[in-house]
């Protein structure tokens with residue numbers, strides 16, 4: 073059974089009295105261990121699809137099974153519970169907490185999850201940071217790091233809860249080309265280590281790093 077099985081996903085946003093169809097029957101399957109890029113022109117529905125697959129949003133119609141569980145009808149706290157356990161998210165703008173240091177940022181998702189003692193939260197955060205080559209930056213605040221380093225901290229934060237899939241929305245969009253290349257190297261290494269990775273990009277060089285591309289046009293997978 074695929075890790076992600078989505079069938080006929082539709083999403084219509086309502087803007088005042090106007091319906092904006094963002095997805096018009098998108099299908100996609102992703103197996104555990106795959107490295108997949110979602111590509112397509114601006115406005116084609118990439119972010120909408122990613123947000124539904126990442127349990128940040130819900131489809132208007134269609135069926136979505138994540139890791140064998142039908143999550144299409146889940147809402148609110150129940151959906152958040154699935155998201156917290158199954159999905160690690162990386163954003164274009166890093167979204168780190170400016171007042172927390174690197175170690176505290178990475179440990180934070182484990183605090184939200186609850187039931188994990190503080191010492192264990194810290195040791196798990198330390199281990200993942202060391203693995204991503206950020207072991208000597210744990211006491212720094214985000215504004216003391218380069219863009220590439222911040223994104224690696226964000227990747228560590230996404231991974232600390234051992235999600236089934238790592239998702240990234242334009243993860244190199246705010247980085248210079250060298251930092252972007254370093255971040256993509258991190259994704260490549262994580263994939264080689266067995267992680268399942270799904271990223272959204274309009275950058276052909278970034279998409280070329282993935283092993284498979286899902287192309288979206290006008291709200292459908294083509």
Ligand code: ADP
Nearest residue numbers: 085087092094113114115116117118119120121
């Ligand atoms: P992409 O990521 O490929 O640029 P999006 O998924 O962001 O595409 O958007 C697809 C379509 O849905 C676009 O027409 C966009 O304007 C519209 N859209 C996206 N988010 C919203 C929203 N929250 N409210 C209304 N329309 C939206």
